[in-house]
Amino acid sequence: MSDIKKVSETAGVSIATVSRTFSSPDIVSQKTRAKVQKAAKELGYHPNSLARNFRVQRSYSIIALVPDMTNPFFARVIGGLEKAANNRGYTLLLGNTGHNIEIEKKYANLAQTSLVDGIIQLSAHYPLECEPSLRKIPLVNICECFNEPNVPQVIFDNVGGARAIMKLLLEKQHRNIGIVTGPNESPLNEERIKGCEEALYEYGIKLDPDNMYTGDFTFEEGYRAADIFLKRETKPTAIFCFNDEMAIGSMKRIKEDGLRVPHDMSVAGFDDIHFAAYSDPPLTTVAQPAEAFGEPALNFLCDQIDRTRDNQNYNAPERKILPYELVIRDSVATCAKN
Amino acid sequence: MSDIKKVSETAGVSIATVSRTFSSPDIVSQKTRAKVQKAAKELGYHPNSLARNFRVQRSYSIIALVPDMTNPFFARVIGGLEKAANNRGYTLLLGNTGHNIEIEKKYANLAQTSLVDGIIQLSAHYPLECEPSLRKIPLVNICECFNEPNVPQVIFDNVGGARAIMKLLLEKQHRNIGIVTGPNESPLNEERIKGCEEALYEYGIKLDPDNMYTGDFTFEEGYRAADIFLKRETKPTAIFCFNDEMAIGSMKRIKEDGLRVPHDMSVAGFDDIHFAAYSDPPLTTVAQPAEAFGEPALNFLCDQIDRTRDNQNYNAPERKILPYELVIRDSVATCAKN
DNA sequence: GTGAAAGCGCTAACAG
DNA sequence: CTGTTAGCGCTTTCAC
Numbered sequence: 001m002s003d004i005k006k007v008s009e010t011a012g013v014s015i016a017t018v019s020r021t022f023s024s025p026d027i028v029s030q031k032t033r034a035k036v037q038k039a040a041k042e043l044g045y046h047p048n049s050l051a052r053n054f055r056v057q058r059s060y061s062i063i064a065l066v067p068d069m070t071n072p073f074f075a076r077v078i079g080g081l082e083k084a085a086n087n088r089g090y091t092l093l094l095g096n097t098g099h100n101i102e103i104e105k106k107y108a109n110l111a112q113t114s115l116v117d118g119i120i121q122l123s124a125h126y127p128l129e130c131e132p133s134l135r136k137i138p139l140v141n142i143c144e145c146f147n148e149p150n151v152p153q154v155i156f157d158n159v160g161g162a163r164a165i166m167k168l169l170l171e172k173q174h175r176n177i178g179i180v181t182g183p184n185e186s187p188l189n190e191e192r193i194k195g196c197e198e199a200l201y202e203y204g205i206k207l208d209p210d211n212m213y214t215g216d217f218t219f220e221e222g223y224r225a226a227d228i229f230l231k232r233e234t235k236p237t238a239i240f241c242f243n244d245e246m247a248i249g250s251m252k253r254i255k256e257d258g259l260r261v262p263h264d265m266s267v268a269g270f271d272d273i274h275f276a277a278y279s280d281p282p283l284t285t286v287a288q289p290a291e292a293f294g295e296p297a298l299n300f301l302c303d304q305i306d307r308t309r310d311n312q313n314y315n316a317p318e319r320k321i322l323p324y325e326l327v328i329r330d331s332v333a334t335c336a337k338n
Numbered sequence: 339m340s341d342i343k344k345v346s347e348t349a350g351v352s353i354a355t356v357s358r359t360f361s362s363p364d365i366v367s368q369k370t371r372a373k374v375q376k377a378a379k380e381l382g383y384h385p386n387s388l389a390r391n392f393r394v395q396r397s398y399s400i401i402a403l404v405p406d407m408t409n410p411f412f413a414r415v416i417g418g419l420e421k422a423a424n425n426r427g428y429t430l431l432l433g434n435t436g437h438n439i440e441i442e443k444k445y446a447n448l449a450q451t452s453l454v455d456g457i458i459q460l461s462a463h464y465p466l467e468c469e470p471s472l473r474k475i476p477l478v479n480i481c482e483c484f485n486e487p488n489v490p491q492v493i494f495d496n497v498g499g500a501r502a503i504m505k506l507l508l509e510k511q512h513r514n515i516g517i518v519t520g521p522n523e524s525p526l527n528e529e530r531i532k533g534c535e536e537a538l539y540e541y542g543i544k545l546d547p548d549n550m551y552t553g554d555f556t557f558e559e560g561y562r563a564a565d566i567f568l569k570r571e572t573k574p575t576a577i578f579c580f581n582d583e584m585a586i587g588s589m590k591r592i593k594e595d596g597l598r599v600p601h602d603m604s605v606a607g608f609d610d611i612h613f614a615a616y617s618d619p620p621l622t623t624v625a626q627p628a629e630a631f632g633e634p635a636l637n638f639l640c641d642q643i644d645r646t647r648d649n650q651n652y653n654a655p656e657r658k659i660l661p662y663e664l665v666i667r668d669s670v671a672t673c674a675k676n
Numbered sequence: 677g678t679g680a681a682a683g684c685g686c687t688a689a690c691a692g
Numbered sequence: 693c694t695g696t697t698a699g700c701g702c703t704t705t706c707a708c
Contacts, residue, residue, distance in 0.1 A: 013678075048702070053392070054701085072410060113387040248616050251618075275586075341686090343685080392686080
């Protein structure tokens with residue numbers, strides 16, 4: 001690997017000029033630029049990013065802390081983040097935390113060693129060791145959010161999405177609806193429950209805790225939830241699961257009893273994973289614009305990075321809410337009981 | 339951010355000692371180490387990785403070039419890579435190429451600017467600009483492999499896996515088996531076809547090109563393949579798809595004709611994605627140990643990185659073949675025609 | 677538009 | 693076991 005010095009010598013210019021032709025070509029004269037480029041090509045020179053990043057004290061990398069990359073929804077979010085990052089000249093690092101706080105901390109600390117310029121957290125969990133109020137490290141929270149003043153969020157309209165699909169079920173005459181939620185702790189979960197409540201309220205119904213099952217977003221838990229609902233004396237006529245995997249798990253269990261979806265029991269999901277169109281029957285669900293998290297997340301993050309470098313104060317927290325979209329397929333029908 | 343100098347001053351030692359207590363604590367006396375750690379803590383000091391990486395001329399990062407992160411199989415592979423990388427002190431960067439050669443090239447070139455120490459390529463495609471024979475950049479090829487002497491591979495036993503599942507179908511009396519392959523170019527595809535041939539050969543049958551459909555590993559193409567097979571005068575009694583998504587797409591189409599899987603038509607897949615257990619019926623398939631690619635891939639890569647740094651020659655290419663596992667579920671039955 | 681020179685924070689000889 | 697010192701490759705003032 002030849003270095004900047006060798007290039008400057010064979011091009012007959014100073015190293016400063018070589019540096020400029022690579023980092024800000026426009027301030028170098030046409031003629032000089034050509035000379036340098038020729039020399040660089042001959043020598044197979046590529047600027048050393050390690051040196052550059054060190055010199056300017058920034059890595060041009062950011063890290064996404066993702067609880068489970070294997071989850072197809074997160075996979076799509078990551079795709080969107082990566083694209084947005086690249087558009088801004090950043091490289092995206094991936095921190096697969098597996099819901100493990102120690103691992104998450106380890107990744108988050110890359111920021112303290114300057115290895116990354118900022119962090120995008122995809123869980124409802126403040127990832128840094130330092131006090132939130134003393135935070136210097138650019139951080140934005142997306143998807144599942146904790147509530148910390150001062151860290152920007154981009155979230156999905158969980159309330160709206162849940163309300164919409166719940167209303168769909170209600171319009172189809174369902175009155176006894178089983179709800180399979182995610183783990184209790186998460187705000188996301190509370191928001192979706194709130195959406196359910198709002199829809200039921202419009203129909204003069206109160207949310208019945210007996211009709212709720214706390215799942216964990218896996219196929220298995222969807223299966224188990226349906227199992228429990230099916231054993232009731234008065235079974236629900238519809239099940240709304242807070243994600244598609246659980247909905248698919250539920251359908252599997254329902255069909256095992258010889259019941260048909262949606263004729264005997266309707267099922268609705270949440271997320272619109274690719275697979276939702278290929279389940280049997282195809283799943284009615286609400287689509288989250290997974291890829292759309294990237295752009296606003298990077299806007300927020302880059303803002304912070306720039307402000308931190310300029311030693312400016314960080315202002316009011318920001319928040320962007322992404323719209324939902326109802327995806328009607330074949331897993332929901334009018335209630336047979338009526 | 340305080341730097342090493344400030345820590346050395348408040349601890350009353352030289353900067354070299356501070357550096358040592360962080361990079362090789364064992365060669366610093368207990369007492370000194372304690373002093374330094376105390377000072378570091380007080381000052382909130384964290385070693386600057388940018389400086390360190392620059393100094394030692396390595397990034398401790400590697401990049402995985404993945405064609406489509408949204409693909410659940412690749413997601414699992416990435417998980418395995420990340421873990422293996424972390425175990426060796428490397429950070430894994432992700433390059434989502436979307437099958438786009440320009441993007442792939444862009445990512446691969448991060449190695450030339452020293453931003454990554456090595457590359458793991460997940461496609462059957464040599465990613466670098468320089469001649470394969472002149473390559474200096476550590477590179478290993480996994481999953482789908484091109485054949486380039488000199489770059490180590492870790493691949494899955496595609497021949498064995500395809501042969502095994504094909505034999506299962508044959509044992510179940512199927513003689514007219516539709517095969518839905520992946521795109522023609524890939525060696526992976528050729529290997530699976532070879533496996534099919536070998537199994538058929540044992541039964542004295544020759545592979546019939548008319549019974550093959552060239553898909554692209556999407557749900558949609560599986561659906562389309564089944565559509566074509568179903569319109570034949572003599573329909574196949576079983577369909578073997580080269581991945582699970584296509585198998586699930588096929589089942590959807592088959593069921594649309596009122597046929598039952600597996601009673602009227604058997605379907606087999608490949609990969610064992612998580613979803614395969616939750617399709618209807620649950621899919622019989624061959625499992626690839628997706629996470630298991632990580633360890634051997636990193637062994638090969640780290641070897642190369644170390645050798646490159648020691649200016650040693652690179653020796654014979656290496657290759658590791660991962661074993662398959664047959665996963666019997668409910669989508670394959672004995673042929674009804676016999 | 678270009679060059680000279682300082683220095684980013686750290687590591688690794690080398691000497692003691 | 694610890695300190696001194698050179699220097700990694702680049703960017704960025706400051707002159708000219």
